Amino acid sequence: xxxxxxxxxxxxxISLKTGDGEIFEIExxxxxxxxxxxxxxxxxxxxxxxxxxxxxxxELPKIIEYYKKDITGEITKDFEAEFVxxxxxxxxxxxxxxxxYLDANKLFEFLSQNIxxxxxxxxxxxxxxxxxxxxxxxxxxxxxxREERAxxxxxxxxxx
Amino acid sequence: MRSLIMKNLLSRIKTxxxxxxxxxxxxxxxxxxxxxxxxxxVIEEEEDTEEGFSIKSSAPSQTHGVQPLGNLxxxxxxxxxxxxxxxxxxxxxxxxxxxxxxxLDGTSLGVLASVSKSFYxxxxxxxxxxxxxxxxxxxxxxxNGSWKSTFxxxxxxxxxxxxxxxxxxxxxxxxSDYLFQSWLCANLEMKPEWxxxxxxxxxxxxxxxxxxxxxxxVNKPVLLEGCIDNWDALRNWDRDYLVKLCGDDVxxxxxxxxxxxxxxxxxxxxxxxxxxxxxxxxxFAEKVPKLGLDYEVPVYFREDLxxxxxxxxxxxxxxxxxxxxxxxxxxxxxxxxxxxxxxxxGSKKWILFPPDVIPPGVHxxxxxxxxxxxxxxxxxxxxxxxxxxxxxxxxIECICKAGEVIFVPNGWWHLVINLEESIAITQNYVSxxxxxxxxDFLKRPNASTLVSGTKDRVNLHDKFKNAIEASFPGAxxxxxxxxxxxxxxxxxxxxxxxxxxxxxxKFSF
Numbered sequence: 001x002x003x004x005x006x007x008x009x010x011x012x013x014i015s016l017k018t019g020d021g022e023i024f025e026i027e028x029x030x031x032x033x034x035x036x037x038x039x040x041x042x043x044x045x046x047x048x049x050x051x052x053x054x055x056x057x058x059e060l061p062k063i064i065e066y067y068k069k070d071i072t073g074e075i076t077k078d079f080e081a082e083f084v085x086x087x088x089x090x091x092x093x094x095x096x097x098x099x100x101y102l103d104a105n106k107l108f109e110f111l112s113q114n115i116x117x118x119x120x121x122x123x124x125x126x127x128x129x130x131x132x133x134x135x136x137x138x139x140x141x142x143x144x145x146r147e148e149r150a151x152x153x154x155x156x157x158x159x160x
Numbered sequence: 161m162r163s164l165i166m167k168n169l170l171s172r173i174k175t176x177x178x179x180x181x182x183x184x185x186x187x188x189x190x191x192x193x194x195x196x197x198x199x200x201x202v203i204e205e206e207e208d209t210e211e212g213f214s215i216k217s218s219a220p221s222q223t224h225g226v227q228p229l230g231n232l233x234x235x236x237x238x239x240x241x242x243x244x245x246x247x248x249x250x251x252x253x254x255x256x257x258x259x260x261x262x263x264l265d266g267t268s269l270g271v272l273a274s275v276s277k278s279f280y281x282x283x284x285x286x287x288x289x290x291x292x293x294x295x296x297x298x299x300x301x302x303x304n305g306s307w308k309s310t311f312x313x314x315x316x317x318x319x320x321x322x323x324x325x326x327x328x329x330x331x332x333x334x335x336s337d338y339l340f341q342s343w344l345c346a347n348l349e350m351k352p353e354w355x356x357x358x359x360x361x362x363x364x365x366x367x368x369x370x371x372x373x374x375x376x377x378v379n380k381p382v383l384l385e386g387c388i389d390n391w392d393a394l395r396n397w398d399r400d401y402l403v404k405l406c407g408d409d410v411x412x413x414x415x416x417x418x419x420x421x422x423x424x425x426x427x428x429x430x431x432x433x434x435x436x437x438x439x440x441x442x443x444f445a446e447k448v449p450k451l452g453l454d455y456e457v458p459v460y461f462r463e464d465l466x467x468x469x470x471x472x473x474x475x476x477x478x479x480x481x482x483x484x485x486x487x488x489x490x491x492x493x494x495x496x497x498x499x500x501x502x503x504x505x506g507s508k509k510w511i512l513f514p515p516d517v518i519p520p521g522v523h524x525x526x527x528x529x530x531x532x533x534x535x536x537x538x539x540x541x542x543x544x545x546x547x548x549x550x551x552x553x554x555x556i557e558c559i560c561k562a563g564e565v566i567f568v569p570n571g572w573w574h575l576v577i578n579l580e581e582s583i584a585i586t587q588n589y590v591s592x593x594x595x596x597x598x599x600d601f602l603k604r605p606n607a608s609t610l611v612s613g614t615k616d617r618v619n620l621h622d623k624f625k626n627a628i629e630a631s632f633p634g635a636x637x638x639x640x641x642x643x644x645x646x647x648x649x650x651x652x653x654x655x656x657x658x659x660x661x662x663x664x665x666k667f668s669f
Contacts, residue, residue, distance in 0.1 A: 097248060097251065100251065108256075112256075112259065112260045112263065113263050115260065116260055116261075116263030119268060119272070120264060120265060120268045122268075122271075123271070124271060124272075127272060127275050127279075128247075128275055130247075131246065131247030131248045131249055132247035133244075133246065133247035133278075134244055134247075134276065135275075135276060136241060136244065136245055136276055136277050137274075137276070142274065144329065145273065145274050145280070146274065148273075149271070149273055151270065151312055151315075151319040151321075152267050152270025
């Protein structure tokens with residue numbers, strides 16, 4: 001299917017439909033930054049509402065907000081700090097996974113750093129709950145491990 | 161020696177750049193699997209026969225039981241503990257998981273090892289710990305069996321890391337191509353068939369004129385034998401001599417850190433990794449003058465016009481020391497200079513492609529500032545060397561041994577790998593033959609980023625040109641004129657060549 005010339009995309013908006021059925025509009029230039037969206041546009045055309053099954057109405061507006069700033073070249077450290085300031089760990093995680101799904105590189109990198117920052121000094125139990133990880137060590141293995149990494153026990157927020 | 165049968169090897173493409181940022185798979189030649197949004201890239205290698213690989217017989221590094229994904233597919237019904245152990249993160253590629261872990265400090269990484277078997281494997285990935293060491297222990301380090309041990313023993317000296325290393329355990333049902341291949345490349349031997357081809361021209365005792373006419377002027381590589389026989393370095397440079405000479409006060413550049421020679425040997429004796437660090441120092445003769453006196457520039461390369469810049473010339477000579485497996489993946493030397501490389505101890509395998517032939521698997525950016533190529537040299541051999549057999553444009557290959565010197569003409573792509581622990585000296589230089597090329601190169605707008613080793617990169621072109629004019633007035637004009645005449649000659653020749661080909665054209669009067 002022939003691609004339309006991008007001369008008309010400067011003011012063109014793309015419709016995105018979240019997994020829970022809500023529709024949001026973004027500029028075509030912002031959509032370009034989300035490679036998954038761009039691939040869908042390439043396949044389906046830019047007149048159709050693009051379905052995003054794995055992204056929901058809670059997080060998509062935040063992502064759109066980020067890329068609105070990005071296309072005007074206004075992303076600064078301050079902006080990014082503000083962006084995540086009021087988000088709790090779960091909200092950041094959801095955004096981060098959505099950015100991965102959307103293949104939105106810049107946002108993903110920034111959120112990865114933020115997640116890593118939040119992980120510092122957290123306990124093993126916290127991390128398991130956070131990512132929904134099942135503990136697949138036997139009790140013997142766990143105690144062997146604790147010995148192996150006894151050096152890392154300092155500075156943990158929760159009890160070990 | 162164990163041998164492994166491998167098919168469908170995963171090729172991890174990384175772009176070599178100054179600043180390390182996330183590189184999602186940009187390479188358009190990679191097939192993408194869109195299943196579950198996993199960005200796992202596979203380059204399918206057509207092997208005529210199933211070929212075995214040999215693992216280094218001495219102490220392979222920790223694998224923790226990681227298996228390639230192919231094994232999972234052969235085990236229907238088996239689960240991958242990689243995924244169950246990552247929770248929400250399992251949708252990320254291995255590289256992305258590792259990138260995130262790369263942001264953490266050592267303590268956090270240590271803690272995370274207990275989260276699950278998957279986290280255990282990921283947080284023990286040696287390259288992460290290598291980065292932590294190289295970023296933080298910039299004044300040198302004492303390698304302690306593994307990068308993780310090195311880090312822990314540096315920051316937690318009272319902890320007995322060595323006994324815990326022996327107790328570290330294997331995980332079952334963990335499948336990951338990326339991690340498996342990382343381990344594989346760290347432990348593979350060079351296959352004999354990669355070392356068989358030796359088609360470089362070898363010369364012994366030729367005159368400088370013959371070298372210039374037959375090789376330098378026509379930009380052809382050559383291996384020169386017997387021209388460094390008088391070097392004291394060949395007689396003297398063994399470990400004891402060098403350690404004694406350099407002492408504990410001198411530190412040499414090893415990647416991003418500086419370290420004592422003694423500590424470097426400690427590392428190179430123990431290391432087992434994909435891209436071993438090598439000692440590569442452009443100020444070796446300034447740091448230890450006797451090193452500079454133990455060798456002299458071979459007679460063929462004594463015309464070096466960058467000399468006119470004196471102390472302001474870019475870096476031009478390096479001592480290179482590295483263990484087996486260390487080396488440099490495909491690149492072109494900066495500044496458009498030519499180079500020679502003399503092996504003092506050990507041996508190096510070279511592969512060279514002419515300037516207009518980009519090696520398979522290598523993807524330079526248009527300005528040449530970035531080169532995307534496989535992560536390690538072994539990986540290039542595994543995935544791309546075979547392709548060169550059937551190419552019309554075959555590379556030039558050789559093994560350069562102690563006492564031999566290779567001439568690398570300007571612009572040629574080259575890859576080098578040490579086949580054993582090796583010491584070499586290399587210099588870049590500019591002769592009249594490539595003076596104009598170098599000046600042209602320095603005029604380019606992005607030359608300041610591409611020129612290595614000068615403080616004042618921006619003005620290098622003007623400085624150099626002026627210095628040449630001062631020492632050799634009229635030389636540049638003379639050379640430019642010669643070039644013009646050559647071009648006209650070539651145009652004339654090619655016209656008549658084309659005319660001769662066109663059967664229809666006849667002299668009919």
